Amino acid sequence: MDLQPLYDVKGRLEQAAIAGTGLLAEDFRLSRAAEQLKPLAAASPVFGKIGAGLDQLLSAPAAERSGLLLDLLALADAVVYTQGKTGIEGELVPLPAGNGQYLELSYSQLRPLLEALTTTGGGRMEIVQSAWENHPEHFTDFRVLPAVVNGLGDSYGELAELNAKILKQMGPAPLSLLKEGFDPAGNKSMARRVEVVSALEGAGATPWLREILPQAKKDVRAAVLTALGEDPENVPLLLELVQTERGANREAALQALAGQDGEAVTGFWAAELDKKPVSALFLAKTEKDWAGDLIAAGLRAHLEKLLSHGDRVPEEEQTELSHWCQAVGKKTSPAMLDLWRWADERMELFDGLRNKKGNSIFAGVRLTDTLADCLRHTGPGPLRDHCLKLFDHRPEMTRYLHISFLAALLSLPAAEVFEKYGPYILTEEPTQDAGRKKTLNTVLLRALGDVWWYPQVGQYRVYGGLSTAEPLDIRWIERLTRAVCTDVPRRAGASPFAYYWEDVPEFDRTLMRLVDPENETSRKLLIPYLRRRLEETGQSYTYSRWLFRLGGSPRGLLGKALAKRPNDNRSYAVWQLMYDAWQALGTEESIALLEEVLTEGAFQKQAAPLIQKAIPWTVEQLRAGNDFPSNIDWTKL
Structure with missing residues (x-):
């Protein structure tokens, strides 16, 4: 018509x-x-x-x-x-299988995500991460899924890795797109496709991997070789390839073989380690007994070699010791346990080893640290039992206290652990055998530094490892607040419990890592302690926030503490501290703290005029029932 x-x-x-x-x-x-x-x-x-x-x-x-x-x-x-209509010329056809599904979502809803996946510039990773956390179903849409797959080649490497991580969690939905248009001689984006396919299909990816292997080059070939390790049926092929591949590709084949089993695999690794001890690093994540036996044998042979040098060990031998220790990982085979017993009998000899300049190479300490790292990941069994008794059998080896204490936390009732080990924390200056007692005090403080309260799961854990058998006995907190020997070496790396510009003692960091903020007894013990430490150190930003975390206030001390370091008191630092106080303690307490800070007037010279104007105005806003002004345009003040 x-x-x-x-x-x-x-x-x-x-x-x-x-x-x-x-x-x-x-x-x-x-x-x-x-x-x-x-x-x-x-x-x-x-x-x-x-x-x-x-x-x-x-x-x-x-x-x-x-x-x-x-x-x-x-x-x-x-x-x-x-009479209106929409559409384009041509026949309607179903969406191609595997390219995503149709979702009742407007383009405007998907636009921020699509732009983050397909454009360049800053802020894109946050958009993609937020979308995945809040609306993972959007990633199955036929408009989004191809963009995520193409995003494996994003110029911003971290976003490309995030896209790979997302695809690995999506199940089989992206498989068709990942294999469509695949280029075996392609770049890093194609290598990421292989990694994702392997993660999704496991051994089921073998036919496809074998098909593309002959044409695979560079990064793609290394990814294919690694992925072949997901299927035990590929062991004969991998044993052939490891003889012909070179460089990164051979390393990928070694990584694939590290997780396999069988006489042929064990025989290959025995020959490989004999010829190239550095290859032991590829077995670091393998927990199989055959790997434990080989690493135990290799480490023992190397330790015997070190002892044969007398007290002057070449530098290359020290490096090789590091490789063998790294390869121990979580291995607990009977041969590995025998190694630790053998090493214990010779620990003084290892402590005596020195380099050509006459300096200690700390071989014994390296062995003890390796055992402690293995212990933190090890469940009940002979190795943990060995660690539990180590200090009792060799009390002269003071660093064994660290290992036995961690083993006790992982194994025994909390009260029993405290009653046995608590007395090593000194609450008064020792008068007899002071040197040994102070050493054991320090060793135990370092061991306590390995114990963290994880609020996300409501558990105490040995850092990076397993949960303790029971929650920490509250008497540890009480005793630590009375400790007199608190000098403990700083842990490596940054701490989430202190502000970088304040040199907070490691003892107090350790104490705060042990605290469950929801425990009323802990709060009652620590709030007075933290107020005292705030007054002693003048480190206002860390100790005040620790008080906020426990529901305590620095009122009466904060102004004077700030006055000890006025150059630290920049406008943004003071304002964030006051905002945190308002969030934790409420309006009335934050008003009192603001007025105390204003009265003291200890600010950085350039910041002082701004803060002195901002505080009265903020107090007025709070008394009027408004929220704390978290963002202030300081230029307008």
Whole structure:
């Protein structure tokens, strides 16, 4: 049906509304449009109603035309809208299988995610991460899924890795797209495709991997070789490839073989380690007994070699010792346990080893640290039992206290652990055997530094390892607040419990890592302690926030503490501290702290005028019932 006459009528009615009804009698174009509409009017009652309206309009007295025109124009508009349609030329076909699914989502809902996946610039990673956390279903949409796959080649490497991580968690949905258009000689993005396919299919990816292996090059080939290790059926192929591949590709084949089993695999690794001891590093993550036996044998042989040098060990031998120790990982085979017993009997000899300059190479300490790292990941069994008794059997080896204490936390009731080890924390200066007692005090403090409260799971854990058998006995907190020998070496790396510009003692960091903020007894013990430490150190930002975390306040001490280090008191630092106080303690307490800080007036010189203006205004806002102004335009002050 040709609807052009209807559109012509609508157009002429709109023109008449603009020109005015006084000219209707002379509008021959409207009359012609009405004449051309008559075939449609005869074919449909709706169009017939429009035709009748036109006849009435054209014959109506001038005074009635305005109302009739508006009614008729409204009717024509409505009819035209009902005839509208959207679409493109061609037949409708189903979405290709594996390219994502159709979701009832508008483009505007997906636009931020799509732009983050397909454009460049800053802030994109946060958008993708937030979308995955809040709306993971959006990633299955047919508009988004291809963009995520293409994003494996994003110029920003961290975003490309995030896309790979997301795809690995999506199940089989992306597999078709990952294999579609795959280029075995491609770049890093194709290597990431292999990694994702392997993560999704495991051993099921073997046929595809074998198909693309002959053409695979560079990063892609290394990824394929690594992925072949997911299927034990590939062991014969990997044993062939490891003889012919070179460089990074051979390392990938070694990594694939590290997780396999069987006589052929064990025989290969025995020969490999004999020829290239550095290859032991590829077995670091393997917990199989055959790997434990080989590493135990290799480490023992190397230790015997070190002892054969007397007290002067070449540098390359020290490096090799590091490689063997790294390879121990979580291995607990019987041969590995025998190694630790053998090493214990010779620990003094290892402590005596020195380099060519006469300095200690700390071989014994390295062995003890390796055993402690293994212990923190090891469940109940002979190795843990060995560690539990180590200090009891060799009390002269003071560093064994660290290992036995961690083993006790992982194995024994909390009260029993405290009663046995708590007395090593000194609460008064020793008068007899002071050197040994202070050493054991320090060793135990370092061991306690390995114990953290994890609020996310509500558990105490040995850092980076397993949960303790029971929550820490509260008596540890009480005893530590009375400790007199608190000098303990700083742990490597940054601490989430202190502000970088304040040199907070490691003892207090250790204490705060042990605290469950929800435990009322802990709060009662620590709030007075932290207030005392705030007064002693003047480190306002760390100790005040620790107090906030426990529901305590630095009121009465904060102003004077800030005055000890006025150059630290920049506008943003003071303001963030006060904002944190308001969030933790509420309006009245934060007002009191603001007024205390203002009274003391100890600010960085350039910041002082701004802070002195901002505090009274903020107090006024809080007293008016408003929230703390977290963002202030300091330039306007």
